[in-house]
Amino acid sequence: MNFPKKLEQKLIQRATSNTLRSLKSDTNRIDFYSNDYLGLAQSESVFDQTHQLLLDKNIKINGATGSRLISGNHQLYQEAENYIAQFHNSPKALLFNSGYDANVGFFSCVPQRGDVILYDEYIHASIRDGIQLSNTKNYKFKHNDLDHLEKQLVSVRAQSRTKDSEIYIVTESVFSMDGDTPNLNGLITVTKQHNAYLVVDEAHALGVFGEKGEGLVQQLQLENEVFARIITYGKALGCHGATILSNEKLYSYLINFSRSFIYTTGLSPHALATIQVAYLHLNSEIIQQLEDNINFFKSEVRRLQLNHSFIESNSAIHCSVISGIEKTKAIALKLQENGFNIKPILSPTVPEGQERLRFCLHSFNSKKHITTILEQLAHLI
Ligand SMILES: Cc1ncc(COP(=O)(O)O)c(C=O)c1O
Structure with a gap:
């Protein structure tokens, strides 16, 4: 079977620069x-309690059977989302299949044509992919550099075409490849001054910051200042899935327009039970x-x-x-x-x-x- 030449070239390039990736079991x-x-x-305790929770509720189902909008919205979804919203002091919580799905789903559908996204240059690939799918103008600002962000905001607002546009500012509360954190209070001040919306990916902050690991936004009591938070469960919670924390309207908007939410099979009841039990271990x-x-x-x-x-x-x-x-x-x-x-x-x-x-x-x-x-x-x- 032939193999496309351009792909072959790319593999050779990776091999030559000693950066060819492969899968290993460590x-x-x-x-x-x-x-x-x-x-x-x-954790054996998470494993055993998840099993017990499913037995206690007499849930003997292996898969979601469909999109959440069709047959996949198992009763455990509502229980889990209510618990998560309460834990994170958020009006609403919407579960996605992964952090990748949540970010792609959010950024591809929330900012509209003509809107602007300003993102930290070290932002995660899943956010970049979501941004690429959007119809926005998007610019990066220097890593954790509030002055540079402000300059970008001033220049964006000065452009006549963007006078009526919404501006979204995106950061992570812990950067995945650096481990550092932005000045969230400073970001909120700038966000407010420019009438923008701040979105924070808390993937690596859940289970790390806050008395019970609620994340950095909550540790700093900034829940009400942030438009949306993305929380993922493949890191400190040790399982799988993700949540977008938001207000009621954004929750409803995502259910209606987020394609990575709509066009995919939901999480299995076992995955949902694991998330619930893992939260109880925080x-x-x-x-x-x-x-x-x-x-x-x-x-x-x-x-x-x-x-x-x-x-x-x-x-x-x-x-x-x-x-x-x-x-x-x-x-x-x-x-x-x-x-x-x-x-x-x-x-x-x-x-x-x-x-x-x-x-x-x-x-x-x-x-x-x-x-x-x-x-x-x-x-x-
Ligand atoms: C900052 C950040 N956001 C999102 C994701 C994606 O999360 P998930 O692994 O649940 O798809 C990751 C994972 O690498 C991450 O580091």
Whole structure:
């Protein structure tokens, strides 16, 4: 069978630059790479309680059987969405099949033709894809740079064509490949000054910030200032799915117009039960364990004088910028050989020259392992 030449070329290019991706099953090394920040993906308690919840409700169904707008809107959806809305102090919560679906679904249908989206240059690929599907004018602003955002806003408002347009500003409360956070209070001030709408992706903040892991927006008590929040369950909640938190009108609009919500089979009852049970496992004790490890990691980085290479972060993601594909890969490989699961993040996922090691911290990482991996890193770089 022939294979299209252009595709062949692209694969060859990746191989030549040593950035060809492939799928691997990792061995049982010490976890510094997964998004399972609280260990809930491996929690027997979540597993058993989910099973029990389904038995108690006599739900013996394997699949949703259709779109939520046809046959797939299982009773557990309403229970889960009510619980989620209450937990996040939001009028409404709408479940999507994944964070990718939620972002693509939101950005492809909410901003209208002629509207403007201003997005942080490091925004997640799922948001970019959604923006690409929209009919908007869209511009990036420099990462976490409020001054640059303001300049963009002034210039956008000055254009006569956009005088009546809505403006959407998009950021993440924890950037997935950097671990840092924006100045949300500052963003809200700017958003209000320019009569815009702020949308925050909280994928990596759920289970990390807030007394019960409610996310950064809620920790800062800004729920009422944000137009929509995107929460995902594949990270700290250790399962699958996502929610868009919004007001009643936006909830109704999404059900009517968001194509990644409408034209797909709903989540299975088992997936919904897992989300519900995982939420019940968010408590201050487990959040505190994670916070202790984050603080310990940071103090070890300082002790070993590694701070110059690390991006400032208070989240569970800490990145040491190594620079250079070969070098970053070689250090990662050495740490892997020494028993740690850690991944190099290479261009094009991050800009060229900013290749890095991404340390994901967990409530279950031991202090000894944190010290060992950082001492080895100090030695290797
Ligand atoms: C910031 C951010 N948003 C959205 C997503 C997508 O979420 P999901 O994995 O549930 O599709 C991710 C996952 O990589 C992410 O990091």
